[in-house]
Amino acid sequence: MKYVDEYRDEGVVRALVAHLACQVTRSWVLMEICGGQTHTIMRYGLDELLPRQIELVHGPGCPVCVTPLETIDKAIALAARPEVTFVTYGDMLRVPGSESDLFRVRAAGGDVRVVYSPMEALKLARSHPERQVVFFAIGFETTAPANAMALRQAGREGLKNFSALVSHMLVPPAIRLLLESSSNRVQGFIAPGHVCTVMGLEQYETLSREFGVPFVVGGFEPVDLLEATAMLVAQLETGRAEVENQYVRSVSRRGNRAAQRLIKEVFEVCDRKWRGIGVIRQSGLRLRAALGEHDTEQLFDLDDFHAEEPAECLSADVLQGLKTPPDCPAFGTRCTPQNPLGALMVSGEGTCAAYHRYRGVAESRGRR
Amino acid sequence: MGSDCDGIRQRSCPVPMAQSDRILLGHGSGGRLSHELMRKVFLPALDNPVLARLDDQAVVDVEGLRLAFTTDSFVVQPLFFPGGDIGSLAVHGTTNDLAMGGAQPLCLSAAFILEEGLEVETLWRVVQSMRQAAAEVGVDVVTGDTKVVERGSADGLFINTSGIGLVPDGVHLSADGARPGDRIVLSGSIGEHGMAVLAQREGLGFEGPVESDSAPLHTLVAAMLQTPQAVHCLRDPTRGGVASALNEMAQSSGVGMTIDERAIPMREAIKGACELLGLDPLYVANEGKLVAIVDTAATEKVVAAMRQHPLGRQAQVIGTVQASSPGVVKMRTSIGTTRIVDMLAGDQLPRIC
Known part of the structure; x- marks a missing residue:
């Protein structure tokens, strides 16, 4: 398939790996930020191909994984209400809340729908004026523009029965938190290609300057990730710390200004709790007051949810690149994709799920 | 849930229940949940050596003849889709389950569960498609059943087909037959x-x-x-x-x-x-x-x-x-x-x- 096959070509992959092996003279710890990138690395076993001096750790960029437990519990409570049609992206269905998940709510009679686009949720609201349609607006800067568009449209149409449970996250504040941590081991970042398609490079240039750390914006195919790794290693080996763009077929320095304007028009920045990490300042987006009538949290009398992660789950350390999934004693035993202990085992983009699915328990532990 | 969860953590443990007390859609996916249902509900209750093979069809000896027998239900939505419809699918699906045992299909049954309000024209199109598919396969639908359920109790129409086939001498196909080197x-x-x-x-x-x-x-x-x-x-x-x-x-x-x-x-x-x-x-x-x-x-x-x-x-x-x-x-x-x-x-x- 055009624009895909050439980025999955064994010859190009081998050449990049050989190039990397010539380049690297010492050990480097690199982090790919986005869950989609983690997924590709595990699916293709890219880490097996890298010179042993390069350690890849997996970042917090899986939106399903970092959505706070309290928010999942709210979603589950809403979806169980008889008057609500709860609309969500597919991989949120299996994410365990404190006591249930959306699959089980649906099995118990809840009206839970899966959509590919928030505009489909709007359609549902228009065609079912008797239902309260609640859209689960989660994700990073990638899903924010489309979700913003749906909310703006709902505002313009005065769709009284459409609201969104908003739990958007922003990537740069999470990277800042990592870089400020005394336990940080990461020396260079593969920045998230789709987030940068929307937001451009400027925020990463600020981080790079401030912390003296290199960033390379990477795509999502094997060749993209190996090329981005080679570009990062080249910077590190020559003592540079800049923002470079490997994903040029999608990302421009300024990003998508129209999308950025739309996000600003609909959302405002707020503090946000990340599952497995805790509250990160100015790391979330919430609805602006002007769209308050489409804010689920204002429309519904929702209980105050407080939830604790199971102490055994190492998600927090894995999300910060301090541990890998096979370091966790529960990995593959008490925590499996069928019975996940923490969210990293749930989503296809979650680091633990990717290890489990593509490498298996025994082999993951064997390579540790 | 891990047995080491103490009281407080038991309330907060986000472990979803392996033994769900309700059927989830995933139980019909053909994946691990389907197998769990088979292992924990159907096999213990109905266990016998033929069923336990978990093949797509049962092969039973009847006075020297080896008969393959299978059944399958069809609940696809939409009823008509590019390349087929629920009628032809109900014939092909059961024929293929017989064929995977190496059997030559002999005859089929068809049972219909119809939702109140279904247009007869829709049923007619589905049945015509079944007729054509069965003719192409070279089998007859020799028996059947019809039930009608209240509006909302079925998604238009569901079909169950069962099939009988004859396994030729010397043919022994089963999911446990793979050998190293194959x-x-x-x-x-x-x-x-x-x-x-x-x-x-x-x-x-x-x-x-x-x-x-x-x-x-x-x-x-x-x-x-x-x-x-x-x-x-x-x-x-x-x-x-x-x-x-x-x-x-x-x-x-x-x-x-x-x-x-x-x-x-x-x-x-x-x-x-x-x-x-x-x-x-x-x-x-x-x-x-x-x-x-x-x-x-x-x-x-x-x-x-x-x-x-x-x-x-x-x-x-x-x-x-x-x-x-x-x-x-x-x-x-x-x-x-x-x-x-x-x-x-x-x-x-x-x-x-």
Whole structure:
């Protein structure tokens, strides 16, 4: 398939790996930020191909994984209400809340729908004026523009029965938190290609300057990730710390200004709790007051949810690149994709799920 | 839930319940949840040696004749989709389950569960399609049943078909027949039925036609069985796709399998649609394809015979069976690395980004 096959070509992959092996003279710890990138690395076993001096750790960029437990519990409570049609992206269905998940709510009679686009949720609201349609607006800067568009449209149409449970996250504040941590081991970042398609490079240039750390914006195919790794290693080996763009077929320095304007028009920045990490300042987006009538949290009398992660789950350390999934004693035993202990085992983009699915328990532990 | 959870953590533990007290959609996915249901509910209650084989069909001896018997229910939505409809699918699905045991189909039954309010015209179209499909297969629908349920109790119409077939002498196919050294053969391109139904249901338009591959496979199987003792197992990779079919055979046979991603035939439109929707085509349903485990020495002959048949023109050797890693299916990826192809817990979920 055009624009895909050439980025999955064994010859190009081998050449990049050989190039990397010539380049690297010492050990480097690199982090790919986005869950989609983690997924590709595990699916293709890219880490097996890298010179042993390069350690890849997996970042917090899986939106399903970092959505706070309290928010999942709210979603589950809403979806169980008889008057609500709860609309969500597919991989949120299996994410365990404190006591249930959306699959089980649906099995118990809840009206839970899966959509590919928030505009489909709007359609549902228009065609079912008797239902309260609640859209689960989660994700990073990638899903924010489309979700913003749906909310703006709902505002313009005065769709009284459409609201969104908003739990958007922003990537740069999470990277800042990592870089400020005394336990940080990461020396260079593969920045998230789709987030940068929307937001451009400027925020990463600020981080790079401030912390003296290199960033390379990477795509999502094997060749993209190996090329981005080679570009990062080249910077590190020559003592540079800049923002470079490997994903040029999608990302421009300024990003998508129209999308950025739309996000600003609909959302405002707020503090946000990340599952497995805790509250990160100015790391979330919430609805602006002007769209308050489409804010689920204002429309519904929702209980105050407080939830604790199971102490055994190492998600927090894995999300910060301090541990890998096979370091966790529960990995593959008490925590499996069928019975996940923490969210990293749930989503296809979650680091633990990717290890489990593509490498298996025994082999993951064997390579540790 | 881990037994070490104390009182407080028990309330906050986000562990979903392995033993759900309700049926989830995932229990019908053909993945791990379906198997769990089989193991924990059906087998303990109904256990017998024939059922315990968990083949697509039962083969029973009746006075010297080996009869294959199978049943399948069809609940597809929409009822009509590019490349087929629930009627033809109900004939093909059951015919194919018989064919995977090497049986020549003899006759079918058809039971209809109709929702109050269904247009008779719709039923008429479905039944006409069944008639045509059965004629093409060369079987008659010799008995049937009709039930009508209240509006809201069924999604238009459901069909159950059962089938009886005759297994020729010397043919012994079962999911536990794979042996180290065997080759894995796929009859054609994958993912077409599942994507056609999804595209129709979701109103997704793709470049190029995406049509179901629904087709009866018994004549293709008969052509393959011309080479005696060559074919060890057959599966039609329906729900759960090629990945689940291979996992089932690897587990039943206690062998490992390795497939080559580049050898798996797939149409460009299907590849694109799966990429776009974040779905892995290895788990997408097929209704006119089969996976065969074939003796190495006879592989060339079997593949040649398959390629002579209209439904096997793209037949390919996609992998090998080995003694190591029993029960595990691995794949050599397009870039030359190796990964596991696991059985999914439930249905594939589209990823968010």
